[in-house]
Amino acid sequence: MQSSIDLTRLPRSVRLGRDADGRAELTYLDERLLPGEECFCSTGSWRCVVDAIKTLAVRGAPAIGAAGAAAVALWAVNEGARGAVSHGCAEAGESFLAELRPVAAEISAARPTAVNLTWATARMESFAKRLVAEGAAPGEVADSLFDEVLRIEREDEKVNRAIGAAGAALIPEHARILTHCNAGSLATVFFGTALGVVYAAAEQGKVERVFADETRPVGQGARLTSWELSRAGVPVTVICDNMAASLMGKEMIDFVVVGADRIAANGDVANKIGTYGVAVLAHHHSIPFYVAAPASTFDVSLPDGSAIPIEERDPSEVLPQPIDGVDVYNPAFDVTPAELISGIITEFGVFPPQDAAREVAARVG
Structure with missing residues (x-):
């Protein structure tokens, strides 16, 4: 390609x-x-x-x-x-x-x-x-x-370019890739983490199409991931968050890669809300699920994901017009357990999630 x-x-x-x-x-x-x-x-x-x-x-x-x-x-x-x-x-x-x-x-x-x-x-x-x-x-x-x-x-x-190179080696030919939220150039100074993997693989002609979850409630996938992929020339299709399972069931997804906001010592990963659900779906359908993140995203002071602070945002992001008597729960992130993650892609290489924090720490010094 x-x-x-x-x-x-x-x-x-x-x-x-x-x-x-x-x-x-x-x-x-x-x-x-x-x-x-x-x-x-x-x-x-x-x-x-x-x-x-x-x-x-x-x-x-x-x-x-x-x-x-x-x-x-x-x-x-x-x-x-x-x-x-x-x-x-x-x-x-x-x-x-x-x-x-x-x-x-x-x-x-x-x-x-x-x-x-x-x-x-x-x-x-x-x-x-x-x-x-x-x-x-x-x-x-x-x-x-x-x-x-x-x-x-x-x-x-x-x-980011090192992460991209390490991750691109994992991508099969003619890959149809699913991602959630935006972990691209817009989420970094330049190039991106999860989408850095996509860009590096696309430069090698490996990427057939990226499916971008819309990522409710703020729409980072629909607004941002689709925008930057199309600008860069990568074929992209936006799907609603609740469509991922259907695509996986129809064998339309070969690989999942997402970013991270914090990675605990045991490899549990906090990322945009909805990531956990995607990981469960990928696990059920035997689809590789990878996380791409730099060393600065690891927090070895936290033993596991239960200790990661989860930001809760304004209810208006979910329900722009309040309804009397209706409460809104709007956590910005969820935590994906390490056992659902195929590997964590870093600038130092790809590691099993349970070993990633230790391996990265050893290389950072």
Whole structure:
């Protein structure tokens, strides 16, 4: 099968830069408006970035990790370093760190399930502490934090391409692939995790078609996955979430790959609500079910999925017009047990879910 993939048509979801006055600013694609409008927003306010994460303007675990790191840099360059000037040299560094802590905590709490956000803010805070301990002035720390975000952005694409290469080796020829939610380029800085696997396989001419679950209630599959796959030139069909079983029963699905927002030490995976159901269906129909995620999505502090915090979102996402006497339960994620997962695809290779956290930790060091 001849490949006609064009990834240059995919936008970068987040990018840190500087405005004409040298202030830091984050430019991000407002994914709430897709597929109807491709709108990029720029802000120098870390609070605006937090709001963008909370409202799903920026979404997807790796993307909100990068955005969270960028929010720290926005505070550091545009506010923190300027405020620290009023202190004496001996006090400036500690004052900078003291002000950074609550900012990082607020950014980290913007969405509770995706561990990449906590990972990114912790990385930035730890980096700042090391620089202050080495005697760096607040302005130097701020500029270094800015550069650290650029490293995170570069690392994200590199990691995603490695995940794609590892996962593509699993894809059979003429594959009909099912995915749930959006774990593509729009959910990362660029390229994607689950869809990174699809893109890498499609570049090898292996992909016949992708079936994208609509992903109720926000429609990330219908709005986002279909949009970016079609832009890249990958054949895609949107299906309602309740159609997956029928397609599997008709032997129209060969492979399932999804992303992840947090992976516990035992290999249990939190992902967009509905993923658990897809895994059960795949298991029943003996269809390979894989999870694609970077090392930053693993949380070895949690022994299993029962300890993963699950975000509950506004009832209006499910029921736009309230009905008197009717309650709405709207968890954003569910947890898929490790025993339903064929393997976890990482930048270091593919591992059995029960071994993945240990294998990844050993390679991260």
